[in-house]
Amino acid sequence: MRQFPAFFLMDDAHVVIFGDGINAERKARLVAKTNASIRLITDTAPDWAAEYRDRLEMFSSDQAENALFGARFAIVALDGDAEAEAAVALAHAQGVPVNAVDRKHLCDFTVPSILDRGDIVAAVATGGAAPVLAKDIRAKLETLLPERIGDLASLAQRWRPAVKAAIEDETRRRHFWESTLRGAVAEAVHAGDDARAEALMAETLEQFSQSDQTPVGAVHIVGAGPGDPELLTLKAFRLIQQADIVFYDKLVSPEILDMVRRDAERVPVGKSKGEHLVPQDGIHELLIAAAREGKRVVRLKGGDPFIFGRGGEEVDALREAGIEADVVPGITSALGCAASARLPLTHRDHAQSVTFVTGHAQKGGVPDLDWPALARPHQTVVVFMGVGTAGIISEKLREAGLPGDTPVAVIENGTRENEKRAFGQIADLSSVIEARGIKGPALLIIGAVASLPREAQTLIIEKALA
Template identity: 50%
Template sequence: MRYFPAFMDLQGATVLLSGGGELALRKARLLLPSGARIVAFSASENSPLARELGGQVILRAGPLSDTAFAENPKLLVAATGDEAEDERAAKLGRAHGVPVNAVDMPHLCDVVIPSIVHRGDLVVGISTGGAAPVIGRRLRERLEQMLPARLGEVIRFGKERRGIVSEAIQGKGRRAFWERFYSGPAAEAVMAGDEARAESLFREELEGETPGHVHIVGAGPGDPELLTLKALRVCQEADVILHDNLVSDEILALCRRDAERIYVGKKRSDHAVPQAEIGALMVRLAREGKRVVRLKGGDPFIFGRGGEELEALQAEGISATVVPGISAALGCAANAEVPLTHRGLSQSVTFVTAEAGGGGAPDIDWASLAKLRGTIVVYMGVRRAGDVAGDLLKGGLDASTPVAVVADGTRDTERVIRADLATLGDAAAQISAPGLLIIGEVAAKAKGEDLLALASQRQAA
């Protein structure tokens, strides 16, 4: 490790910047949040630096000289892009005992300015010592995605209350309290922008009442890479995971390893745990102070009964948050290369279900849907595919309307069969796994197997 990582306090300090072009502009953007007083040399009024940040930095048209060091700078950044000029500036800095950073010239650097991820008081620096800056940038991009945008607000909230905690809790108990706080509902409320609720939850935790919290989380259609960043974070912080049968093993593998896992899945005519018992279980676990994740396939608010579960929690005064997921319709259609809307083919999309409560048929005005001439996505439609087709044909939809049946969408076992409304029942009969029906002109674009070709293959065999 050639470069030792350290952080400089530049608040109110002078930083000399040699250059006014794009290189200097990039460095100035990094330095400004530190509160540094930046004095830029070789920076004309028409330079990129002046045009973007002219009101935030002090501009000097002439090159860096000895007189600049009378301002007692803490750092010199050489960023003109001219090798000879940057080398001259670096020598000046060293002669005056000022640490030097020379852009893209590691041999002239006393310090290296890393790729930075910034969330309030949280600052993460990533450096490869100038050997592979592209890798540093890629890591920064990954961290930018992983760290919540309001994480800095959570740190600020906790910082402002450190004195209160120090007075209320003695010794090792403080660390335990902060561990609970930063992964608990109070911190979650700050990230949601609700500081009044966060303050109430903070006080409850401080008084020894550890409130539980439930996240109702959409796990997406199956592919673990389609899990949202927020869903991943709460799954890795959970004490208990209540999961459905549509949640893939690959997604469960991403959850916190020592979290308790409870299967509460429901299949048609096979409810492992009745809905009322799921609600009661969530309430009990939350009252025990647990961080509970109710993990559901797709999006919890699209035929996922997430609304019912949220109401059950709210009725019992349990703190809860909904984390949306990529719905089965969006994920499966994208993976099957079906645009649900497409200029010239479909200007609307409608989501319906073929299964009502208790396993009966839903009360849907299929004739009105047929008249829309848009895309129809039918959830839980494989078993009733023939009935759906019959209802739409009666409503006036043409028998030649393209259809795609998608089973196990986005997973390695995905299967897509193309057919038309007249043969939809036959296409669905080829499927045994849970599936979606996509009905409309856009369905003709689906990748996958063609029903007629499948029939020809069977006859030949």
Template identity: 45%
Template structure:
């Protein structure tokens, strides 16, 4: 261990920052958040530092060169200049007076390192690479940020508020630890994080005073949108819930890469559907979610795209609501938005489309029951989910109801993933163009003149090693 990690109280303590450029401004801002009284010394002061001083009376600026007399009474010193001789002088002087010093980007001159900070006050986490790679530390911080909800600090204050009451009512200490683990990872915490803070506090107080064991039986269902495939498109909340779930009930369209992010010891139940091949009927899925929650389990219902856009999420939570089971819904990036973006096809554009319509292309009795007159109107974008089998009928119907035969249309297969394919054409020729192309679901169709922008705006290029036409095979 090259550095001993610790947290230092700087409230109302005198700290010195030598330098007043943009890097110094960031350090001053951090010290100000910690409540320090900050002296800034530099021959020239940047606009950013001037603005910080204007907004904080605890920042005092001295426009001059650093001298060794400036370090008296300082609790901590940071040197952030671009002059090697000044940095060395600051470090040597601080070291001679046993004052902790940090010289930005010069680990050899530092007695302490400023870490990358995850601030959920009063809870704090700090990450450091020991000065070897600040960028690496920031990347690790970003990963931790995604796992720690913004409300985590307020939750910590709530725990502090009831700490004495828990100690008074729950013994022995081992039981208190188990109690807090269940509170901070269970339904009470999720109520808090979803904005129901008063209800969460009421349930916490009731649990402390009456029956801590009731927490064992309070299951919950999280209806989570997994997005179109790229795991980087998951929301922070989705990832957090996936990593604390006891059971994950997932669809065919949830990519393997995303499924690998769930808690490793979680039970995984596959309920995917394909055309004319449903592994479990929808009604059975609804009841499965309810049963698992009643068993006291935290259940993630993981769905491709967004649960409320052709995801039948409404049907699932209706069953949960009817049976008084706690649930929350986490939106995901729907396939229309994700696939269009990765294909370089804007869904709306001032010169092409002033509206966008999402429809499902499922066939019944070899027909698609859609409002063809409305869909054939110009000046809009049409996005068709689940339209691969009925593409020929869809294109023919649009032309019959007034759409021009050369209206651009794009097929996007496995959009946002390394297996993404984009094939463009027109209403009149795309069905024939796709023959013998080995096209497999999941696919999405975008219709409208916005498709003509694809060649100029495409930016995402799948790795050639993975750019295949193989089926997506879900984990089962």
């Protein structure tokens, strides 16, 4: 490790900046985000300095030695090489570490790419080798860290003395912080509900201090989306990274399961047609038991938990057991698969509404659907779990008045590497599925919009041949 990362405490500190150009202005703007005052070494009075008049004091070049005395560090942002080298030498004579802008060989330290979340600060440095890469990495971190994580750190700081006084045992104190900073308290802060966060802190601290039992954990019912890991929401990613145990369905892709925290327990509870690895009531019991053990629980479901995912039943069961249940939506497979196939579910010229239905019959046989309503024109019908009943669906829709030449698309494993697509007409639905060897999980998309991807592909080919 050629670079040693460290953070300067900036309370009651001052920083010296040499120069008055654009680089000096940029560094002043950065330093002004801290609590430090700025001493600017310049023989002119740049206009931008007025922005920091309450924090900035100007010194002439012949006063530089006095300005440097006791400085936390100095930044040299001068244009001329000779002037820059002289400023660096002057700072070194005072024992002040220096960063010289665009002069790596003169630097004692480099200024990293900084992510600022209040009390949480992250810095990425490449030693001046590739600043653009540092900025790219910082941007990725910004998408992963909740906007209010600094507020969570501030809350922890305020409560630290009370926690230390109430919980003498160091191990239990660590368990308390894990429970609060990764559980319901953290979620309340991230949601902007500071009053609830404070109340939960007090409640949890009382439970820890008065009992040896671990407080009941929360359960997050999380939508994993259609399969492409890049379609996972940031909140879903954060929760599966924090979970102690994850109960997951068969529709959750291996790529998303790979994102689960390595030391988290993973429990498959998936169901498919004719095969229930764990009955629904059994899933409820597993979730309740894990939460009562104080674990951070994630129930990971393909698509969105509240669209044919039985998430509502699980929420009801948990709340009846007195366990907090939060739901994190996911991109439903209808949206993901349609977008992957460049297929709009609504279109001003073709479909003014979209309807989601399930092709699975609760007791087998014919799905209990409003066939005349689904056969109306100028709409899109998306059928989940409809491969096994495709023949019946085709027959019932045509009996209800849907023309046999209505376009239909069948998309299996949408957004994944093994995605399959088939296009045809509703009258030929069964043969279309059979010809492409589609077994499921797959969606049926019925309506005029189902012809648009084929029309676009035909247009591309025609233009290429022209």
